[in-house]
Amino acid sequence: MSLSYFHLKHTFVKARIPYSCRCICNCAPPPFVSLHHAPFNQPPSIFSSLLHQFSNTLIHVKSIHAQIIKNWVSNENFLASKLIRVYSNLGFLCPARKVFDQCSLMETTVCNAMMAGFLTNQQYIEVPKLFKMMGCCDIEVDSYTCMFALKACTSMLDDEIGMEIVKTAVRRGFHFHPYVGSSMVNYLVKCGYLDDARKVFDGMPEKDVVCWNSIIGGFVREGLFKEAIQMFLEMIGGGLSPSSVTMASLLKACGESGLKKLGMCAHGCVLALGMNNDLFVLTSLVDMYSNLGDTDRAALVFNNMCGRSLISWNAMISGYVQNGMIPQSFALFQRLVQSGFGFDSGTLVSLIRGCSQTSDLENGKILHACIIRKELESNLVLSTAIVDMYSKCGAIKQATTVFGRMGKKNVITWTAMLVGLSKNGHAEDALKLFCQMQEENVAANSVTLVSLLHCCVHLGSLKKGRSIHSHLMRNGYALDAVITSALIDMYAKCGKIRSAEKLFNNGFHLKDVILCNSMIMGYGMHGHGHYALGVYSRMIQERLKPNQTTFVSLLTACSHSGLVEEGKALFHCMERDHNIKPxxxxxxxxxxxxxxxxxxxxxxxxxxxxxxxxxxxxxxxxxxxxxxxxxxxxxxxxxxxxxxxxxxxxxxxxxxxxxxxxxxxxxxxxxxxxxxxxxxxxxxPGFSLIEVGNQVYTFFASDDSHPRWSDIYQLLENLRFEVEAEGYIPDTSCVLRDVNEPMKVKLLWGHSERLAIAFGLLSTPYGSLIRITKNLRVCVDCHTVTKYISKIVQREIIVRDANRFHHFVNGKCSCNDYW
DNA sequence: ATAGGGTTAG
Missing domain, CATH: 1.25.40 (Serine Threonine Protein Phosphatase 5, Tetratricopeptide repeat)
Structure with a gap:
């Protein structure tokens, strides 16, 4: 709660006060003493002035309030509004509400005062209610009402009532006023209606700096940095001088888009405009240089600041973390603590992120303890960072515990947990968590879905992958390069190389390297080395610059297809043609x-x-x-x-x-x-996965935990007779135990991929395709046996191992025994 | 009587 705002705006006005009272105000004794002796039926302006003067003490305000009731005079709403403002500025909403409720005549002014009161006390949810009430009771809505209500909707990101208010304001022409207009632009921007914001902005006849700041800030928020810079140039072209807010937005745009030269020009502007004492601007400079990777300059600005806010410290600490300078970030933290400044959740978030980056569980735990001690566990961002930290450090149990204890969660929290589970090998749990997330009606974002696609890859679950693809389509996600790449990866690794191909061809116009890399990798895994090389030449044709990952994918593809000469040639051209050092x-x-x-x-x-x-x-x-x-x-x-x-x-x-x-x-x-x-x-331990129905089944070697294990072993026994009759001789070289031959053979027949294949044969319709996913590489003997099985039972079998795909058809494998 | 824009963090 800040009182300063009120104090700044309201200075004592002597002239309004009748002579009889002037002495009271001038020597300023507590009003409740003086007023006891004051005559009744005072004009309301006296109370108004008194409220001005004693607005910072609740007890005085109360006593004036009592006097007002005693003297209850005409023009009551004028004083009621005043009282509401004064009470709510002091943080006492209850008496403010009481005054409001007791007004015998509801008018716009009182409602506005109440709205403003809710705003200063961050009771945003009450504002739209009040707005609705005004509509129902036919109380006139003025430009102030609209502005207050819009501000509340902006804070709540409410795009229903907010839009209604926008419409009302536009209908009444309020948006032509620079104040209302910029509030409206700001609201529209924050709710993601940049186009509408732009329309309102363009329609404004008089644009002052704040209007420009709103729209420029909007472009920056949406990551449209070029447009933001364009608008900035337009603004100064029109003869307006930028304010410190303008400069802060510009610096942010430069920092986030990596425009170093322009950023330094902007720094020059800041100096020329005499803003080198502005805390906000200087903090923005620290942030910009950190984003540009120039921590030296950031530190220079930071160290030369004459005053620093906690946010400045945080910006510098986060700058170090962003640039991987973790020791420096901790050192600065120490300096911060020593200087007695204290620290907040923002400080801790950066430090925790540093721990995640370096997998520093020890310091991560210390920071976690610090959060508990400071009772900051309810901070959403902070707890999310902790979940992420534990996950990245491999401490998935702790991550789950913290996650479970969190009351409030948002998409980022859920996603952090999902990624944690998926990266620590609990793909199935991740998918379960996603179901829970949907039950709780948390909308996924593209990061969530990409990480889920990775889970499907892990499990080799084409069905789940497809359902996520359909989820994407149904919910209108734009198929950008990131999502398309993840989808290509999923389809390729789940064996649907044609589906991957289709997505790639539809997405090629995006001209994205990662997209191409996924496709190259996909072809490589399927042993289509020549197709992989085809993607590469298409990239070259389209002047798309390959990166180092492109070459990793290409060389892997060559390796899996035995394209020795091609691979060597690629390796040599990396540096020569593309300036990429191997x-x-x-x-x-x-x-x-x-x-x-x-x-x-x-x-x-x-x-x-x-x-x-x-x-x-x-x-x-x-x-x-x-x-x-x-x-x-x-x-x-x-x-x-x-x-x-x-x-x-x-x-x-x-x-x-x-x-x-x-x-x-x-x-x-x-x-x-x-x-x-x-x-x-x-x-x-090696294991194999197979998806049947809606479930993924896991088999380990010599596994007898499956309910149908005896059927599985019986089937394998039968198959063994048949493949031996076809001329199969076991290759026991991959059995690592010093046991006799029959025992080795027995161990071979317990390999997880055979169990999974047998289960697949038992539980899927005749003639259908069997897909197995294995975490390690398939052994020679299993490879041979699978070839025989595919012929005997006349079923196509696809096995994806740690490296690549094996597609078995009628006694042959797609890899031609080269892998 | 009452008004709009900005800096750190997952």
Whole structure:
């Protein structure tokens, strides 16, 4: 509650006060003392003046009020409005309401005063009620009424009654007045009706700075920075001088659109206009330079500020966090605390975001404790940040707990939780949470839906993916590049490459790199390397600049299709033609491509001549090649090097023990198992998913938790006889345990993908397609068996593993045994 | 008697 506003606007007016009372006002004794001796039937202006003078003390106001009642004179609404204002400015709405309710004659002035009272006390919800009441009782609505009511609707983002008010105001021509007009523009902008705002603005005959500020601020809010800047230029072209508010909006536009040069010009303007003492403008400058990635300049402005608000501090702290300078942000926080300024939820939000970025659970917990201590848990933004922090740190349990305790939640909260679940491998729970979210009538935004599409990819659930696609269409989401890319990814990874293709062709006009990258990746996974290259040449034709991810996708695609020469050529043209320096991941792709194709020596040579130390990804690609092509010596060497780099990576141990197992060196296999046990490392359990009906079923190896497990094993037993009759010989090289052959075969027949396929055969109609999703790579033996099964039962089977798709038809696989 | 625009944070 701020009183200052009232005080600024109301200065004491001597001339109005009758002589008899002047002494009272001049020497200012408490009015209740003096007025006791005052004669009755005072003119109302005396009370009005007294209310002016003693408006900051409730007890005085009350006593004047009592006197007014005692003297109850004509022109009562004049004093009633005054009382309502004074009471509500003091934060006492109850007496204000009482005065309002007791008015015997309802008039516009009283209603306006009451509205203003609700506004200053942020009781926005009461304003439209009052407005409606005025309509029902045929009380005239004036320009003040409209403005107050619009302000309340702006704060509530109410676009129903707000629009009604707009219509009323337009009908009465109020919007031609610069004050009402700019309120209207502001309201329309905040509710997302930028076009209407523009119309109102264009129709205004007299535009002052505030009008311009409203429309410029609107464009900035909507992210239409170019338009905002255009309007700014138009405004100064018309001879108007920008105010500090104009400059704040302009700086924001420059910062968010990355226009550094213009931003610096704007900084120059600020100095030229003599605004270098304006706290708002300086804070905006700090924010702008942070957004432009220039924390040095931001800090320069910040350190040279003669006074700082908490918001200035927060802007600087957030600037550091935004630019990944987490230690600096904490250091500044310390400075803030030491300077005795205190901190607020805004400060904490930035610091928590810093913890999320660095997965710093320890500091995150400290900040969480701080929030609890300061009883800030009810702050929506803050709690959402905490949920996000725990999720990003992998502490999904804590995230869920905080989420569950939150009373108020909005889309962002729900989305943070959804993303957390999906990123931590709980895709199914994420989808369940989405249902709950719909039950609670929270409308999803595009971020929510994109993250849900990722969940569907995780689960290999085409049905759920489709239902989200239809949700998008039904609810009128524009298929922008982000959503389209996610959809392409979903369809491609759920096996519907044609649907992905269709979306891509319809969305190509968006000329978006990520869109192309998704399609390239999709083709790559399906083994359509040449199509992937086709997308690339289309990009080049359309002068669309590929980025580093494009090359990761392209090289992966080449790798999966065995396009060795093409891949090498691409790798070499990256830097030459597109000025993209090959990063570690590109080397990893190329090494993968070469070693998969059996060019182990060349791959090894490439690793040796890398300009920087190869990461584990690069070496793992090489190790995997050694395994496939059974190069034991090189494999051991690489594994050794890898373990020295990352001794906690269970994948390396597994791969090495695979190599040993294939060579029959069981002592070494057991030694490695022992090492893993000692370090508490566990093999990532392999599992397969299949969607039947409306459910996704999960199978682990040798799983007997499914209600139909005995049917499944019986079917597999029958299938085993049949495939053996077709000439299948088990390849037990991928069994990592030192057990006898029959036992190894038994273990093979317990692999999760076989269980899922058998369940699929049991529970889907004859002739229909079976889709399996596996988290790890499919083993050689399962690959062979699946080929046989597809022929015996005459069913198409699609298996998506950690890398790519295998489409089995009539005894053959789309990958031609190259993967 | 009563009036409009702005800076940080998920």
């Amino acid at each position: 990063l570690d991941k590109h080397y990893a792709c190329l090494v993968d491509l070469l070693s998969r194709a059996g060019h182990l020596k060349e791959a090894d040579a490439l690793v040796k001549q890398m300009p920087f130390q190869p990461s584990t990804d690069v070496l793992e690609a090489l190790l995997s090649g050694c395994r496939t092509h059974k190069n034991i010596n090189m494999g051991i060497q690489i594994a050794d090097r890898l373990i020295s780099l990352d001794y906690l990576n269970s994948g390396i141990y597994i791969m090495l023990s695979n190599i040993y197992a294939e060579a029959g060196r069981w002592d070494s296999v057991n030694y490695i198992r022992g090492l893993m046990r000692m370090q508490g490392l566990k093999k990532i």
